[in-house]
Amino acid sequence: MKFTKMSLVAALLIGSSAFALDNVKVSGNAELFYATQDNGSDTLFNKDASAADAALNLNVSADLVKNSTVAISAGAGYTVLSTLGLENNLVSAVWGGAHGATANGSSFGAKVDNANWMKEAWIAATAGKTTAKIGRMELDTPMVFTEKWTIEENTFEAAVLINQDIPDTTLVGAYVGNGNGTETFGGGAAAGPAGIAPVVNLNGQFETFGTNGAYAVGAINNSFKPLTVQAWYYQLTQLASAYWLQADLNMNGILAGAQYSSDKLLNGSTKSDTVYALMLGYEMKDVATIKVAYSDVNKGGDLGYAGFNTATNMTTAQSKLYTEAWWNYGRVTKTDTTSYSVCVEGNVAxxxxxxxxxxxxxxxxxxxxxxxxxxxxxxxxGPLDATLAYIYSDLKTPAIATDDETTNMIQAYLTLNF
Incomplete structure (x- = not known):
C-alpha cells in the first residue's frame, strides 16, 4: 500500500521485544512495481510511458543478551534493486533512484545497473523503560523519516534514546549523522537515472545529513486516552532549525487533528516558512473512514517549503501533513499554498x-x-499483497495559462512477505 507507517517508538522497541520466543528472526519481502501513464504523445502501456522495478528486502534480528537487568538486541537489513531486464524492453523507466546506468553502445538505450546496499545495521539496549539504539536504521518522526511509498526506502546512521518513565509520555532524543535519501536540503548525493519515484541515493550511498548532522528531541503524551499530543524540535547543524506541533483526537469514531510546523535558516536574517493543517473525520467501524483536511503555507518564507521531510528532496518529499497527496508530493508544502483533501477508505468483500x-x-x-x-x-x-491504483493528475505549468498537463496513471504493486 502507498502509506505504511511505523512509529519511531515501535521501530526502536521491535529489536528488544519481538524475539522472545524464537530469539532469531528472519523476515523480508520481494516486490514488483509497475506504472504506466498517458504522457504527451505516449499512451497507456506504451513502453516509453511505463516504468517497472523489483526489490528484495532481507532482514535479520536477534537477542544478544536478555536478563532481568538489560536486554541487548541487534539487527541488519539488506536491499537488492533490479529492473529484471525490463528496461528498454517492456518499459523505458524505473522506479528507484539507486540504479546506475551503463551505456551499451547500441540504439536500445543504456543498460540500467542493479543496486544493492546495507539498509540497516543496528544494536539496541533496553534497561527498565529506557531504550538506546545506534547504527543504521529506519526513523519515523514528523520531519525526518523513512519514506515507504516507493520501491526503495531511505535510512539513517543515527543514535536514538527513548524513555517512558513518565506515565503516558514518551521522550525521544536523536542524533542523525548520515542518510541515503536524495536530499537537497544541505546537499546530498545525486539520484540514479530515470527513476519516477526516487528516494535513495545512487547505489544507496550515505552522505552527511544536512551539512554537519542533525539533532532532534520530541515528546509524545497520551494522558487523556482519546487524545495524543506531540512536540518536536530539530536542528540541522549550522544550517536550519524546525519544530512540529500536533494533536490528534479519536473519540467514539470522531477524528480531529491539528498540525503546525515552522522551518528557519540559521543565518539570523531570514523569514520562517510555516504551515498549519486541520483535519476532521468520522470512522464507522468495519464500514468506512471519511476524512477532510485543510492546510496553508505562509508567504515569503526563505526556504520555499514548510513541513516537508528534510531527509529527502524537499521539492518532491513526502510530508506528514493531513492534506498530503497520494502521488504528487512537494505541492502541499510549497510556499504560499493552500490545500485541501477528501479521503474515503473502506473494505468490501x-x-x-x-x-x-x-x-x-x-x-x-x-x-x-x-x-x-x-x-x-x-x-x-496469504503472504501476497496486491494493490492496483488509478491516479488522475492535473498539473498546471507556470506562466502558461492555457497549459493543463493532465495525465492518467495506472500502477500495480505486488509484495510477497516472508
Whole structure:
C-alpha cells in the first residue's frame, strides 16, 4: 500500500521485544512495481510511458543478551534493486533512484545497473523503560523519516534514546549523522537515472545529513486516552532549525487533528516558512473512514517549503501533513499554498478500497496549481499483497495559462512477505 507507517517508538522497541520466543528472526519481502501513464504523445502501456522495478528486502534480528537487568538486541537489513531486464524492453523507466546506468553502445538505450546496499545495521539496549539504539536504521518522526511509498526506502546512521518513565509520555532524543535519501536540503548525493519515484541515493550511498548532522528531541503524551499530543524540535547543524506541533483526537469514531510546523535558516536574517493543517473525520467501524483536511503555507518564507521531510528532496518529499497527496508530493508544502483533501477508505468483500482527492492552490506562481484524484484497491492472498491504483493528475505549468498537463496513471504493486 502507498502509506505504511511505523512509529519511531515501535521501530526502536521491535529489536528488544519481538524475539522472545524464537530469539532469531528472519523476515523480508520481494516486490514488483509497475506504472504506466498517458504522457504527451505516449499512451497507456506504451513502453516509453511505463516504468517497472523489483526489490528484495532481507532482514535479520536477534537477542544478544536478555536478563532481568538489560536486554541487548541487534539487527541488519539488506536491499537488492533490479529492473529484471525490463528496461528498454517492456518499459523505458524505473522506479528507484539507486540504479546506475551503463551505456551499451547500441540504439536500445543504456543498460540500467542493479543496486544493492546495507539498509540497516543496528544494536539496541533496553534497561527498565529506557531504550538506546545506534547504527543504521529506519526513523519515523514528523520531519525526518523513512519514506515507504516507493520501491526503495531511505535510512539513517543515527543514535536514538527513548524513555517512558513518565506515565503516558514518551521522550525521544536523536542524533542523525548520515542518510541515503536524495536530499537537497544541505546537499546530498545525486539520484540514479530515470527513476519516477526516487528516494535513495545512487547505489544507496550515505552522505552527511544536512551539512554537519542533525539533532532532534520530541515528546509524545497520551494522558487523556482519546487524545495524543506531540512536540518536536530539530536542528540541522549550522544550517536550519524546525519544530512540529500536533494533536490528534479519536473519540467514539470522531477524528480531529491539528498540525503546525515552522522551518528557519540559521543565518539570523531570514523569514520562517510555516504551515498549519486541520483535519476532521468520522470512522464507522468495519464500514468506512471519511476524512477532510485543510492546510496553508505562509508567504515569503526563505526556504520555499514548510513541513516537508528534510531527509529527502524537499521539492518532491513526502510530508506528514493531513492534506498530503497520494502521488504528487512537494505541492502541499510549497510556499504560499493552500490545500485541501477528501479521503474515503473502506473494505468490501475483503478488498481494501480508498478514494482521495487533493487540491493545492499555489498563489506564489501563476498557473502552478495541482489537482489529484486517486482510487486504490488492495487485497491479500496469504503472504501476497496486491494493490492496483488509478491516479488522475492535473498539473498546471507556470506562466502558461492555457497549459493543463493532465495525465492518467495506472500502477500495480505486488509484495510477497516472508
Amino acid at each position: 475483503s478488498v481494501d478500497l480508498m478514494a482521495q482527492y487533493t487540491n493545492a492552490n499555489d498563489k506564489s506562481v501563476a498557473n502552478n496549481d495541482m489537482s489529484e484524484f486517486t482510487l486504490t484497491a488492495g487485497k491479500s492472498f
